[in-house]
Amino acid sequence: MAGYLLKNCAAVIIDEGKGPTVQRNVDILTNGRAIQAIGEDLGQSELPVGTIAEDATGWFVYPGLVNTHHHFFQCFVRNRADLDWTKLSVIEWLDRIYPVFSRLNEDCFYHASLTAMAELVKHGCTTAFDHQYCFPRHAGKRLIDRQFEAADLFGMRFHAGRGGNTLPKSKGSTIPDQMLETTDEFIGDCERLIDSYHDASPFSMRQVVVAPCQPVNCYRETFVESVALARDRGVQMHTHVGEGESPVIAARHGMRTVDYLAELGFAGPDAFYAHCWELTHDELRKMALSGTGVSHCPEPVYLVGAEVTDIPAMAAFGLRVGLGCDGAASNDNSNLMHCLHSAYMLQCLAASTRLHPVPPPVDFLGYATTGGAALLGRNDIGRLAPGMAADLFAIDTRRMDYVGTRHDPLSLMAKVGIGMPTDLTMINGRIVWQKGEFAGLDEARLFAEAEAALSTVEF
Helix, strand or coil, X not given: CCCEEEEEEEEEEECCCCCCEEEEEEEEEEECXXXXXXXXXXXXXXXXXXXXXXXXXXXXXXXXXXXCCCCHHHHHCCCCHHHCCCCCCHHHHHHHXXXXXXXXXXXXXXXXXXXXXXXXXXXXXXXXXXXXXXXXXXXXXXXXXXXXXXXHHHCCEEEEEECCCCCCHHHCCCCCHHHCCCHHHHHHHHHHHHHHHCCCCCCCCEEEEECCCCHHHCCHHHHHHHHHHHHHHCCCEEEEECCCCHHHHHHHHCCCHHHHHHHHCCCCCCEEEEECCCCCHHHHHHHHHHCCEEEECHHHHHHHCCCCCCHHHHHHHCCCEEECCCCCCCCCCCCHHHHHHHHHHHHHHHHHHXXXXXXXXXXXXXXXXXXXXXXXXXXCCCCCCCCCECCEEEEECCCHHHCCCCCCHHHHHHHHCCCCCCCEEEECCEEEEECCEECCCCHHHHHHHHHHHHCCCCC
């Protein structure tokens, strides 16, 4: 694999393990999958054979963003005003939306994944976790296999969350019968995927996460067996927590969700939860003590119209925090860079009601990079430094959009926001997006094929 020399970068956000700093007017040299050096005038010394030089004048270069919660399949169920949930509880909304999800077929899952990944890559995301819990019987069991196929096409670093739902609607879940699996089916397919795809080596492009959808829609045994499998195979665990289900769990099990999952062992440094907007400070402290992480998805907070997730408290208590887009049914886009800005602005909106101060803008960049890497159990991504994975994106700031902002690259994304695709996205040392095009791919053809797959489903 060729290396690259990005020459004369206007600013590079570097983190050698002690927090991000800015270096001005430096070069970045990659060699294969890794960053080899960052410094001045690297092109004056002998370079590895085959190194390709890129003029990076005016570029701000950032570590690739890490998405820690999404539902790719929902890209085929977005911009649906008839499914608006602003006047519904989450549980009521799930009752309405799941029958729509259940109509998707295997091709829909593949092309929806391509659609989500394309938008993520265009906006600087280089590693994505997807929580794929929708397995309609007619669609078969190869849906995550097709997602890995899609990730290979884009060259994306992909963590597949094998989700599932096991509790029948007759026993209080929101799941249509055609989407139900048994616990044995779910665990068996998790095992198959781990055996087939999970790679724990440095710079791994494929990993698997055991991710039962949510406690409200699964039997207790589903979570117990998920913990046993994940710990046996050394993989991460994930589920939805604290998004309106806690009173339901309390009524069923005599305790709220955080305590319920802790009792089952579904907590700890190898576990992270999505959302957590309704959790108390005591619950957040318990999660911090156990090492359990949070994937904060800011955009659904606008739709639910309830509590703004207490990120200041999470930061004060020392919780591990990452960022996620969430599914397009509650977000309508797959732009993690936009979520970074939304996350900061939401906290500013609620600042006067909080006990703890809003973290500085640079911390939100951290949630989307090093924070996300930590949730996924990775120490080889999320930072730009020699020896780290060559995952990065660049923004040419020589535009009117950035006049008056260029003095502070660390705060730019959270405080100002970036309203356009990147000028370059590199994953694992390979340029996958540059100057408005995907490397080696015909976006018009991908668009036409995705639209054709969408047209096969009657909503």
